[in-house]
Amino acid sequence: MSEIEKKTAELLKKNEKQIHELWKTLLIAKAKNLVEMIGLDRMKENTLEVLGQFSALLSSGTDIQMDDYRQMRKILGDLSKDLTLKNMSPSETATFIFSLKDAIVPVFQKEHKDDRLLMDYILVINRVIDQLGLYTFEVYLESRESLIREQQQAFMEVSVPVVKIWDRILMIPLVGMLDSTRTQLMMETMLTSLEDNQANVAILDISGIPVVDTLVARHLVTAASAAKLMGAECIITGIRAKISQTLVQLGVDLSGFSTCSTLADGLRMALASTEQRIG
Amino acid sequence: MKKVSDSLKINVEVMDQEDVIVVRQEIRQLMRGLGFSLMDQTRVVTAVSELARNIIVHAGQGRVEAYQVIDQHRIGISCIFTDEGPGIHDVQKALEPGFSTANSMGIGLGGAKNLCNEFDIESALGKGTKVTITEWLK
Structure with missing residues (x-):
């Protein structure tokens, strides 16, 4: 299995530029609100970072709870937190990472006509992106909850003005x-x-x-x-x-x-x- | 008197103070929809507040239901409060002002009776209590 992961990583690395372009285009087309909210520059920066991390990390494993993934989790976590505070919906927030799938698949398809191998690569990609998507949700929910707690406390303080x-x-x-x-x-x-x-x-x-x-x-x-x-x-x-x-x-x-x-x-x-x- | 359509119906399980607020709001909304005056709404919602809180205080949890009723030419609202708590030993006494087993003012149950048009209470020791109140639209 690790052979497949390594090959997936190589394939990703090789086509990184192309995937990045496609991802950005997809985000602008599909998640206009999100791009507007975080700004074009930050979107470019974040996508590049995530993609760079992605190909480097794949060869070391696909479990995102691993230490290697810390930086990756931080990028996505920070993004998710920001979007929570800006009142983005959870699905809009998760679109960021999920749309990466749509950017990778067509590029891989062009590169690989062999169906069986292509399937394996896509499975690896899916496994990681799904976890990252769930992680985004978790962070989103956590930030929401802490927001509610803060508001409750603030409310309690002002609840009895004298x-x-x-x-x-x-x-x-x-x-x-x-x-x-x-x-x-x-x-x-x-x-x-x-x-x-x-x-x-x-x-x-x-x-x-x-x-x-x-x-x-x-x-x-x-x-x-x-x-x-x-x-x-x-x-x-x-x-x-x-x-x-x-x-x-x-x-x-x-x-x-x-x-x-x-x-x-x-x-x-x-x-x-x-x-x-x-x- | 008969029940009307299920579309206007409230069925809430009450377990804590927050649920009491929810019940109050929903009943107020139902009454507003039926055309009850603000004064009637306030009276009934206050009674609902007392009875729903009684469930929490004495039985821990229970259920509040409310629906529209029709009787010949008038329409109204009925609310039913049921619990499976300890029951009331002496209902007549419990309705008297000042009688309380929960360190409160002891006027909630009797007060609720005064606040609405019809009031009915059934209670069996160890089995629970069921209170029904009805308010007619004038």
């Missing part, structure tokens, strides 16, 4: 799903900020919470009670008509807390209770 909107008055806009993790984070941030800013009032705005059920209500009550212990007052704003009706039917009792329908009313209430005026 804004000082007036002297001794804080505002905490709550958005989305209020689960226990975020409630915990919200409580901690709110209580620390109350202390740091010497604030007396915290306005919790729930306009951005789509469904206010008993769990959300319980979290709000807990946060408000904790603030109360510190001598601060919690005003819950953003209770729209539909939420108000729902809460009453649900039997949630928020009568122990100051509530308002709009943030503006909440601010007015907060100014009054801290005996301040605007202007």
Whole structure:
């Protein structure tokens, strides 16, 4: 088998220039987006590099997990990562390496009329390119996943902003799903900020919470009670008509807390209770 | 009352909080499609949120189904919440405000009953619980 691989490598080396030209033409014709995204120069450079590596590596084996293939994996991995970040689809990304097959086969066919040998060569080429294609997919997926993780973390950090909107008055806009993790984070941030800013009032705005059920209500009550212990007052704003009706039917009792329908009313209430005026 | 076409149907397995969000969104969408007002949507979706969370909290996992129903001249939506959890010992008591076995407010189940037009609960100890709620389009 290694004889075949060596011969394949030789054949590849011999026709490298021709294959390279054909590959580039194919890429420009078939994967316009991809070429546009990485630029013509980089495409030329990458294709040349991959092809050069390819013929050199074939004679040492066809398992791309081998150490020899490290450089090759790096080129394709970097390319795949770049394309992920540029929002290329996985099939577009994989077109890069898979189109090499289409460039090699016609050249080999011209060179070799002997069907049996040609078959063997193409099998070798296929085996390696398929692995490289899968590798491209894997890297693509990994980069996507790490992107999602980063975004999750970034989201968690901004998920509970505490804004000082007036002297001794804080505002905490709550958005989305209020689960226990975020409630915990919200409580901690709110209580620390109350202390740091010497604030007396915290306005919790729930306009951005789509469904206010008993769990959300319980979290709000807990946060408000904790603030109360510190001598601060919690005003819950953003209770729209539909939420108000729902809460009453649900039997949630928020009568122990100051509530308002709009943030503006909440601010007015907060100014009054801290005996301040605007202007 | 009878079920209508399978085209408008939701069938979701709930296993964690994320699934509750999915169920809420899908039911809201179904209701919006049927022409329910925003107020009705909010009430029912809140009840759905309570009941779906009950499945997670008490049974660990279960299933939520929803479909359009027709009764003579009116149309509505029915949602069924089934689980194979421990069941409820005393259903009447569980519906009373303040009764909780899970360290919560204890108003979710009774609240859900108040939030929709029809509410039906069947529960057998050790076998599981099935809650059906129905809301009619006015």
